[in-house]
Amino acid sequence: MSLALKPAVVLERSTPMSGAVELVVHHPPAAAALRPGQFFQLAVAAPQTILRRPYSAAWADPDSGRIGFIFNVVGAGSGWLAVRHEGHELDLLGPLGRGFDLDGSKPAIIVAGGLGVAVFPGVVGALVARGRQVTVLLGARTSAQLLPSGRFPGAEVMTATDDGTAGYQGSVVDLMPVALGRFPPPQGEGRGGGPEIFACGPTPMMQALLEKSRRLGVPLGLIQVSLETPMGCGVGTCLGCAIARPGDGYLLTCLDGPCVRADRIDWSRTADAFHG
C-alpha cells in the first residue's frame, strides 16, 4: 500500500455541474499510485468533526501529479472541503481500497446516476486507453446536474434526466436495454458474451439496475459497483464499514471494496450502500 504522507496542495476549484464541486490537488506519489476506483480519506477541519471523509478520486494524472475529486455538499465535512481553493493544503490518506477490475476485454457500459458519476472520468479514460469500447449512461434529475459528456473522451455518452431537459426522460437504468442491445447477449453466469457493466449511483438507482439486469439476463458477476457506506478508519481496523456478503458475514468497504462485483454482495441484506 502506498500512502500519502505529505499534504496535497489544491490547484483548482471549479463547478463541473450544478451543485457539485471539483477540487484538483497536486500530489505526485498519490497520483502515480492511484488505480481507477480507489479512494482517499480526506481530513476535514470542520468544527465538531473527527473522522476523515472517504472520497473516490474522479481521476488522476501521473504525469502532472494531479488528482481530481468531484463531490457535492451534503454536510459539515463536504461543506468544509467545498470552500478549499488554490493554495490550500489538503491532508489525504491513500489511495485506499480496491479499484475497478479493468483488465477484461469486453465492451464496457458505465451506468452513473447523480453524483455516482464522480468516480468515472478516470475509469473511462483507463478503459479507453486499454482499447475497450465504452458507452457511458449518465443520469441526473435535470440537465444542469449532468457532468458534461466532454469529460469522457473516446466514449459514447447517452443521457437521461428525470425532467426530460436532456436526453431520455426517465431513469438512466431505462437506457440499459438500448446499450445492451448492441452487443451479443451474455451467455449465462459464465461471464461469456455481453458487455461488462460498471455502476455507481444512489441506492434506488442501483437497486433498479440490479433488478433490470436480472430481467435482461446479465449475470451479477459481470457488474462491478462502487460502494459507499459509512466509514471510520478506511484501513480495516475499525470494522465500521461492513456490507453483507452472501451467506454469513460481511465484507469491508474499505478493504474489500469500494469496487466489487455485484455477486459478492448479499443485496437482500443491504439496505443502503450507495450515495443517498
Next chain:
Amino acid sequence: MAEQPDLSVHLGRGLRLRSPVMVASGTFGYGFDAPLVDRTALGAIVTKGTTPRAREGNAPTRIAETPSGMLNAIGLQNPGVDHVAGIYAPMWAAWDVPVIVNVAGDAVDDYVGVARRLDGVAGVAGLELNISCPNIANGLQFGIDPRPAAQLTTAVRAVTRLPLLVKLTPNVTDIVAVGRAVEDAGADAVSAINTYVGMAIDVRRRRPVLSRGSGGLSGPAIKPLALHAVWQLSAALSIPVVGIGGILKRARLNEINVLRAFLLTARGAGAFPQLLLAHRLLLPGEDLVEVEFRLLARRRRQTARGAGGQGVLRRSRRAIAVTS
C-alpha cells in the same frame, strides 16, 4: 544526541511497557492493518475484543459520527481465540511491542475459556477483560454490578498467569465500587473507560442511524467524563489505572487509530517530563496525549508518594484548572 530517557511503566506481574501510550481495543484491530503508526513507539497494543468462537459482528450501519464523537456498534466481530492464538500470536511474538488481548464473551465460561487458551501462548503479553461492551446482548452484565464483576475476575484470575487488566464501563452509578471489586478479586490494573451508551437519529429516514439503535460513544465528546472517571478511580484504587477516552489530536495518522489511544496513569508511571517526551516519540510535533491525562498521571505519582485522598483531590483540581 541525548540519551533516550526511560519512559517505562509497569502494569503488574512483570509487564513492563517502554512507554505509557497504548492503543485502545477496537481502534487498532490486531495490530496488522494500521499503516502510518509506528508500532515500536507504542507501549503496548490492545487488540480487538476476542471471543471463544468467531463472531461476524452486527449488521450495518455500525458507526455514526456525532458532534465531536463517534458512535459504534461493531458487535465484537473477531476471528475467535483459536485463530488469535494460532495465527496472530506467533507473529506478535516476533514484535518488540507487547500485545494485550482484549477478552469478551457472553458468560463466565467464555472469558475463562479464552483466558485459558491464551495462557502461556508466546506473543500474548496480557489480557484485558472487556466487561463493558455495550454492543452485544448482555455485554454489560458483568460490568455494571461489583459482585459479578468480581466473580468474573476471580474466575479468570484462577486460570491465567498473565497480567490481567479489567476494562470498566462508565455506564454505572458508581464506577469506583466496580473498580474496587475487581482490584480485590485480583486484577492487576483497570482500564477506564469503555464507551458511553448513546444513539443518533437519521431524521430523514425517521429511524436510529445504527442498526442496533444504540451504540457506544467515544471521542473528544466524552473526554471530560473519562477524565472524571480516571480521577475517581486513581484516588480510590492502589493498582494502575489506564486512562482512555477522547485522546485525539489532528495528527498525520488516521484519526480513529488514536481516537482512544491512552496513557497509563499508574503508580510509578514515571516523571512528568518523561511523559511529555513519550508523546513526542510517538508523533513528533503533535500533541497526542492530552495535557489533562498527563496531569492526572503526575497526580497519581504524587499519590503514590503517600498523599492522602483529600490532598489528591485538591492537587488535581488545581492541576486541571491550569490547563482549562
